[in-house]
Every structure is written in structure tokens, then in C-alpha cells.
Amino acid sequence: MLQLIARRFVFALVTLWAVSVVVFTAVELLPGDACQAFLGQMAQGQRLDNCRSRYQLDQPAQVRYLKWAKGLLAGDLGQSIKRDKPLKEIIGPRFRNTVILGLSAALLGIPMAILLGAIAALYRDQRVDIWISGIAIFCMTVPEFITGTLLISFFAVWLGWLPGIVIMRADAPLLEVLSNIVLPVITLTLVMVAHIMRMVRTSMINVLASEFVLMGNLKGLPRWQLVLRHALPNALLPAINLIALNIAWLMGGVLVVEVVFNYPGIGRLSVNAISDRDFALVQAIALLMASIYIGLNLIADLISLLLNPRLRNQQGAG
Numbered sequence: 167m168l169q170l171i172a173r174r175f176v177f178a179l180v181t182l183w184a185v186s187v188v189v190f191t192a193v194e195l196l197p198g199d200a201c202q203a204f205l206g207q208m209a210q211g212q213r214l215d216n217c218r219s220r221y222q223l224d225q226p227a228q229v230r231y232l233k234w235a236k237g238l239l240a241g242d243l244g245q246s247i248k249r250d251k252p253l254k255e256i257i258g259p260r261f262r263n264t265v266i267l268g269l270s271a272a273l274l275g276i277p278m279a280i281l282l283g284a285i286a287a288l289y290r291d292q293r294v295d296i297w298i299s300g301i302a303i304f305c306m307t308v309p310e311f312i313t314g315t316l317l318i319s320f321f322a323v324w325l326g327w328l329p330g331i332v333i334m335r336a337d338a339p340l341l342e343v344l345s346n347i348v349l350p351v352i353t354l355t356l357v358m359v360a361h362i363m364r365m366v367r368t369s370m371i372n373v374l375a376s377e378f379v380l381m382g383n384l385k386g387l388p389r390w391q392l393v394l395r396h397a398l399p400n401a402l403l404p405a406i407n408l409i410a411l412n413i414a415w416l417m418g419g420v421l422v423v424e425v426v427f428n429y430p431g432i433g434r435l436s437v438n439a440i441s442d443r444d445f446a447l448v449q450a451i452a453l454l455m456a457s458i459y460i461g462l463n464l465i466a467d468l469i470s471l472l473l474n475p476r477l478r479n480q481q482g483a484g
Contacts, residue, residue, distance in 0.1 A: 171468060178464045185456040186238070190231050193449045200247045200445045221247055238453070248444040257432065257450060259336040264420060264431035266340070267347055271354035272413050279359040280405075283366025284398055290371060298363070305360040314353045314426040321349060336430040350427045354420060358412045362405060370401040410466030 201217035218224040222233070237244060243253035282302075286295045305313070322330030332346045374397055421433035428434070432451060439447040 243450040260435045275355040275358040279362035283363040286367040287370035302360040305356045373401045410462045
């Protein structure tokens with residue numbers, strides 16, 4: 167068991183190293199460099215040489231990668247030439263805002279998805295199931311920018327209940343952030359609930375048809391006990407990876423939602439960094455999002471192994 171967990175950690179670290187190489191190489195292959203993008207028409211002669219020397223861009227790529235990787239291990243993301251600030255200071259407040267947005271949607275959406283998936287499975291092919299499944303399919307097929315625009319039109323423009331566009335500083339206090347994220351959270355929750363609910367419904371139907379549930383029915387166990395204590399925990403095992411993937415998507419794939427609502431998070435910062443050709447910032451954001459994605463998948467794998475002895479034994483034998 168410990169060897170299997172150690173193997174998962176090593177694989178995650180190797181994957182993260184490979185991602186760092188890909189990210190660094192991709193930025194290197196972009197035309198020009200950070201100094202040329204920063205100086206613009208003045209990127210020539212001594213001015214350009216001084217800029218490259220100051221930020222060590224005149225060194226070979228492999229040397230700069232090793233220094234960058236060493237800095238990452240020490241918690242130093244690097245320096246933004248465009249903004250003339252350490253990247254940690256730029257990314258920190260924006261990343262906090264994205265975490266708040268993603269966790270709020272996860273805390274609201276995951277319990278709701280599990281509940282709706284279980285209800286749909288218990289009333290399979292009945293009116294309740296048809297309504298829940300139909301709404302879920304609709305939410306899965308509608309892009310986030312359309313959902314967000316519809317919510318803005320309804321709650322902000324027509325009813326006037328909620329702000330349609332987020333207007334706040336990136337380092338705004340927590341209470342101010344929470345008061346501005348109602349519509350973005352609803353937008354993210356609708357998509358996340360739809361995906362997880364469908365998975366939980368399918369898994370729950372399979373578990374309810376299994377032998378141990380049928381045996382429990384024959385023994386006269388109460389319906390609520392069978393569902394809550396036996397069927398639902400087993401039905402959630404296949405959904406763990408999907409839940410982790412959805413959380414990873416919330417943390418790294420909220421770009422569209424943040425742009426639609428003008429929310430000062432990491433997604434909108436990445437758009438600004440690309441348009442500003444701030445290569446160091448793009449590089450740091452890409453690696454940060456990849457790290458979160460890999461980390462959440464690692465956690466999901468470990469939870470699956472710990473909660474499913476049969477799967478653990480099969481993988482250990484393999």
C-alpha cells in the first residue's frame with residue numbers, strides 16, 4: 167500500500183517536472199522575448215541589451231531553466247518585466263480570489279449534485295428523474311458565457327437584484343469579494359452540478375441493482391439505511407475522480423466566467439498577461455494551474471485507493 171502511494175507521488179512529481187519543461191519551452195518558442203515585448207519600438211541597441219542583461223535573458227535557455235526551476239523550489243516565481251513586480255505579489259491576490267470563487271461553487275455544487283443524482287436514481291425513469299436529467303443535460307450543453315450572460319440579463323438588468331459586473335480591487339477584503347460573486351458562483355455551479363449529478367445517478371443505479379443491496383432488501387433493512395449507509399457511499403467511489411476534475415476545472419478553467427463578470431481572478435489575469443506579452447507571468451500561471459490539476463488528481467487517486475480495497479488490491483497486483 168505504501169509503495170503504491172509512493173509510486174503515485176513520484177509519478178505526480180515527474181509529471182510536474184515534465185509540465186515545467188513544456189511550459190518553459192513553449193514560452194521560449196514564442197517570437198521575440200520579454201524585453202522586446204516590453205520595450206516595443208524602443209527594443210534595439212543598448213537599451214535592449216541592458217534589459218536582457220538585467221533579467222538574464224542573454225544567458226542560454228538551459229541555464230535560465232535551471233535557475234527558474236531552482237527559484238520555484240524556493241518559492242520564487244520570478245519577476246514580471248512588464249509590471250516590474252515579483253510575480254508572487256501579482257498572482258497572490260488574484261489566486262486568492264479564484265480560490266474563493268472555486269471553493270464557493272464547490273461547497274454549493276458538490277452536495278447539491280450528490281443529492282440530485284441520488285434522487286434521480288431512486289426515481290429512475292419517473293417524472294422527477296426526467297426533469298432533473300433534462301435540466302442537467304441542458305446545463306451541460308450551454309456554454310458558460312451564455313449562462314453568465316443570461317443570468318446577468320435576468321438578475322441584474324431585469325430584476326436589478328444583483329450586480330452584473332464585478333467592480334472591485336484584486337486585494338479587496340473577503341466580505342467584499344463574497345458580496346460580488348453570487349452570479350459567477352451560480353454560473354460555475356450549474357455546469358459542475360450537471361456533470362457530477364449524471365455520474366452519481368449512473369453509479370447509484372448500478373449499485374442499487376447490485377447483489378448486496380438486493381440482499382438488504384430481502385432482509386428487510388429500512389430503505390433509508392440501504393441508501394445512505396450502503397448504496398450512496400459505494401456509488402460515490404467512481405465519482406471521486408470526476409469531482410476532483412471538476413474542482414481542478416473550477417480552479418484553472420474559470421477564465422470565461424471571470425472575463426464575463428470582470429472578476430479579478432487568475433483566469434482574467436492570464437488573459438491580460440497574454441495580451442501584454444508578459445511571458446514570465448504567463449509561464450508562472452500555466453505552471454501554477456498545472457500543479458493544481460496534478461495535485462487534485464493525485465488526491466483523488468489516493469482517496470479512491472484508500473476507500474476501495476478491491477481496486478487497491480487490483481492495482482497493487484498490477
